[in-house]
Amino acid sequence: MxxxxxxxxxxxxxxxxxxxxxxxxxxxxxxxxxxxxxxxxxxxxxxxxxxxxxxxxxxxxxxxxxxxxxxxxxxxxxxxxxxxxxxxxxxxxxxxxxxxxxxxxxxxxxxxxxxxxxxxxxxxxxxxxxxxxxxxxxxxxxxxxxxxxxxxxxxxxxxxxxxxxxxxxxxxxxxxxxxxxxxxxxxxxxxxxxxxxxxxxxxxxxxxxxxxxxxxxxxxxxxxxxxxxxxxxxxxxxxxxxxxxxxxxxxxxxxxxxxxxxxxxxxxxxxxxxxxxxxxxxxxxxxxxxxxxxxxxxxxxxxxxxxxxxxxxxxxxxxxxxxTRLMQTEYYTGLPNVYALKKSLIDYPGSGLALIHCPELWSLTQTHGLSIRFMFVKSLAAYLLPHLQDNEDIYYQPGYGLYIRLGTPDKKHIQDIYSLVKVYRFSYGKNIFGINSGLTYMQSLPEKYNLLMIVGKLSAVAAESLNSEVPVMVTWDDKECLSVGSNITSNDNIRSELQSAVDNQSFILMAQPIISSRTDSYYHEVLIRIRNKNGKLLFPDAFLPIAAQAGILAQLDMTVIEQTFRFIQSLDESKSESKFSINLAPRTLHHIHFIDQLTMLFKKYQISPHRIIFEIVETDIIDTQVAALKLEKMRSLGCKIAIDDFGTGCSSYSRLEEIDADILKIDGSFIRKILHDDLNHFLVRSFCTVAKIKKMQVVAEFVENEEIKQELIRMGVDWLQGYHTGKPVPIEQVIN
Structure with missing residues (x-):
């Protein structure tokens, strides 16, 4: 028995x-x-x-x-x-x-x-x-x-x-x-x-x-x-x-x-x-x-x-x-967080670090809620852990992705991890997702390093891995560390200067003339600059991306509108019919109180709406229906609407069917080449034809010489803008 x-x-x-x-x-x-x-x-x-x-x-x-x-x-x-x-x-x-x-x-x-x-x-x-x-x-x-x-x-x-x-x-x-x-x-x-x-x-x-x-x-x-x-x-x-x-x-x-x-x-x-x-x-x-x-x-x-x-x-x-465990644990997934990662890197000197970046999770989160993000992260971590080496572990920081502290990594081990990520399928309800991911890594961290800088570097190059579908190795040296640190400091300074300009309404307003190709008429486009503490001018390409990332584009736009209105109010009677074009971020249109605030500013400064043109970049519009409704309300006030940088987006023609505007501004990248490139010449002519059908006037940007100007006039362009027709000057000089 x-x-x-x-x-x-x-x-x-x-x-x-x-x-x-x-x-x-x-x-x-x-x-x-x-x-x-x-x-x-x-x-x-x-x-x-x-x-x-x-x-x-x-x-x-x-x-x-x-x-x-x-x-x-x-x-x-x-x-x-x-x-x-x-x-x-x-x-x-x-x-x-x-x-x-x-x-x-x-x-x-x-x-x-x-x-x-x-x-x-x-x-x-x-x-x-x-x-x-x-x-x-x-x-x-x-x-x-x-x-x-x-x-x-x-x-x-x-x-x-x-x-x-x-x-x-x-x-x-x-x-x-x-x-x-x-x-x-x-x-x-x-x-x-x-x-x-x-x-x-x-x-x-x-x-x-x-x-x-x-x-x-x-x-x-x-x-x-x-x-x-x-x-x-x-x-x-x-x-x-x-x-x-x-x-x-x-x-x-x-x-x-x-x-x-x-x-x-x-x-x-x-x-x-x-x-x-x-x-x-x-x-x-x-x-x-x-x-x-x-x-x-x-x-x-x-x-x-x-x-x-x-x-x-x-x-x-x-x-x-x-x-201590709570401090070192991400609440919703139960995985170790970046604080635990920092401690483990001290316990395991010479370790490598890898980042699994999944930007697609953002769109899925908008559709299904935050729960899908945390469920995916927990599921992927549980799937990968058995395949890691004994001295490796997984960490998670919301907003960035999954981090893997690497033991003694070689390229084959990294490729094996990435292959596992690529073939992984996540079940959510009745749906099965294969979420596209990128993997960036450093084989060995230096003796002295800033973890946040390294995390930022790995995140910055994650798009390269997404596009190439191969792991991307990141190197690091002292000089690069210093340059990254100076860039971060520079961005922080710009963010501070930007906030100060919004709070104090201290943007420097520039005006560039837009002249008629047929008469002596003209109006001005308002351009903005920021003067930093050192007296140097910062151009929009330096601070607008930071404003977009910080989510203050709407505040910036309202500040520029109010500064412009205040200037217009200060003009004498001889300039009472002068017109100005102001750039407007499409995100501002989604601000729930935008129309009310704009109406209040017209009344406050006693500005006639027909003197104002708002320029919108149609390729940046998120919700066409919302944007079209707001633009129609602005036109009903008496403002004119201009579609800026037309032709740069693949959906430009389809957007014109949904959005009613008064002016079509052709992007300067087409204008520069019309004398020597038949394709660009044809595209500009087609843009003019479309504008004529839509009963819109046409503005050509980047008019840099007389030859381009005359060719645009022959093509029937209504308005010209560029250094040949007039450079940007401080808006106060418009009076003269």
Whole structure:
């Protein structure tokens, strides 16, 4: 008949419990100390009851056969009085553990040090266990008529001394015995425990404090164990000094390390009680028992203080670990974040770093919500982790992507990771997505680096990997690091100057004339500049991309409109019909209060709307329907609308069908080549034809010489703009 694995494991655990019980029963019997006062036996530190309790906690019901064998064994090897003590301990330990497991469940077998179970263990395995043992022991002695060792009334000084020592034994001995038993029965757990405690000890107070603590402890113990009563420290008074010393050790070194030391100290104090307590002299019973009572109470208080200190230290350490874990974890995915990455790069110097960039997630997030982003990231991380090397890990920072800390990467390993990413398919509901991703990496980080700069560099070149569909390696040197740092500083400065110009309405307005090809009529396009703190002019190509990234294009546009209106209001009557063209970002059209704000500005500065032309780049329009509605409202106010940079977008013709405008501005890239390029010449002519069909006037940009000007006139272009017809000047010069 084949024996099941569960049966074999149960049998193994029973045999293991039996061997350990008999081994340590004999050891702890030898270590048990006692004293006789006026014919009555007082037991000091006794680890047998803690041994039985710890065995039941660790092995559960599998320890019952071992305890039964010990019961049978002691029948023929010990005196009746000794047997009654052991039987009382076995019975109280069994009852206490039974009630303990009923109250906490199966989790009660976990290692000591779990502060959440500390109070249940103190209540059932220490206090209840100790009191139960004393009650059962006294009852058995009474039933078996051992009157010579009974103390009469239960509430006597002798029983108090014994009870206090039993409480101390259980309070310190149960976790001590549990630690020994589990370390022997589970080597892997023992190694983890030693490693964990080593980290706690090494991360504690400076070594000088630990040496000072050890010297203080040795000094006090020497005084207590010495038979020379030279001065007060050599008496029971020295026990009081153990309290601050042991609590200090618990806080600075660690409770788990101090408990075995304190147990060893208690064994020594039990065997050498005569050294610090003088009770072998002629006198009354009360005089003899008083120092023993005080000493046992002091030792119990010290033990409870150590336990409570350990509870506080353990709970604080647990909270600190939890807070640290939360700080280093991305909330929605549970993956380590950039702070954890920074720490791991310190722990693993010379590591490489890779970035998996998935810009498609942005569009999917807009469609399905944020949940799809986090589900994809968690799913992809779980998919990749088994394929990484042992010393590699995955990190996530929202807004950037997944980072992989690389161990000893080579190009084949990187290519394998990228291939896995490319073939990965993500299921969301009934849909299956293959999300396009790019991978950039650095094979080895330099000794000195700025992680944020490296992250920015990897993100910046991610588009190259997306387009080429191969991993892109990024190199880094000190000069490049400095140049990137200066660029970041420069962008920050521009952002600051830009915000100042918006807040203070301090843009420098330039005006470039747009002249009629048939009459002397003209109007001006308003161009903007920013003067920085050094007096240098910043052009739009330097600050408009930053404004778009910062999301303040609408604020910028409204500021320029108000500055222009204020200038127009300042003109005299001779310029009352002058017209100005103002550039408007398509994103501004999506601002919910744009039309209301524009109407308010017309009224505030008393500007006739027919004097204002707004130029829109049609290729940047996000929502054509919204834009068309806003543009129609602007035209109803009396403004004119110009389509700027026409021809540069593939959808230009289709947009003209949806958007009504008054002016069509042909992009200068076509105008520059009309004299020498037949295709550009044909395109410009076709643009003019389309504008005529739509009843729109045509403006040609970048008119740089007379030949281009005359050719445009022959083609029927209505308005001309360029350095040949007029350069941009400060808007104040328009007055002249």
């Amino acid at each position: 084949q024996i099941s694995a569960e049966t074999r494991n149960t049998t193994k655990r029973m045999i293991e419990a039996t061997v350990l019980l008999f081994l340590f029963y004999h050891v702890f019997s030898l270590l048990t100390s006692s004293a006789e006062v006026d014919g009555f036996a007082l037991t000091f530190y006794d680890l047998r009851l803690p041994l039985f309790t710890a065995l039941l906690v660790l092995y559960g019901v599998r320890a019952i056969p071992a305890l039964g064998l010990l019961f049978i064994y002691t029948l023929n090897t010990q005196s009746v009085l000794q047997n009654l003590t052991v039987y009382s301990q076995l019975l109280s330990a069994t009852i206490s553990c039974l009630i303990y497991f009923i109250s906490v469940g199966s989790k009660g077998a976990v290692s000591f040090g779990r502060y959440k179970l500390r109070f249940q263990r103190i209540g059932w395995l220490v206090v209840f266990n100790s009191v139960m043992f004393e009650c059962i022991h006294q009852l058995i002695l009474f039933l078996f008529h051992f009157d010579e060792v009974l103390y009469g009334d239960f509430f006597t000084t002798k029983n108090l001394i014994n009870t206090q020592w039993v409480l101390t034994s259980c309070l310190t001995g149960v976790p001590f015995c549990y630690l020994i038993l589990r370390c022997i029965s589970n080597t892997a757990w023992c190694l983890r425990y030693v490693n964990e405690q080593s980290k706690i000890i090494l991360s504690g107070s400076p070594i000088i404090y630990r040496i000072l603590w050890l010297c203080s402890l040795i000094g006090i113990m020497y005084c207590l164990l010495s038979t020379k009563h030279i001065f007060l420290l050599f008496t029971g008074y020295g026990l009081i000094l153990l309290l601050p010393i042991m609590v200090w050790g618990t806080v600075t070194i660690g409770h788990s390390f101090i408990v075995p030391i304190w147990s060893a100290i208690l064994i020594l104090l039990g065997f050498h009680s005569v050294g610090y307590l003088n009770y072998n002299y002629s006198g009354s019973e009360l005089e003899k028992l008083e120092p023993l009572t005080t000493a046992s109470a002091t030792i119990l208080v010290v033990s409870f203080s150590l336990v409570l200190s350990g509870v506080l230290v353990s709970s604080n350490r647990s909270y600190i670990k939890k807070i």
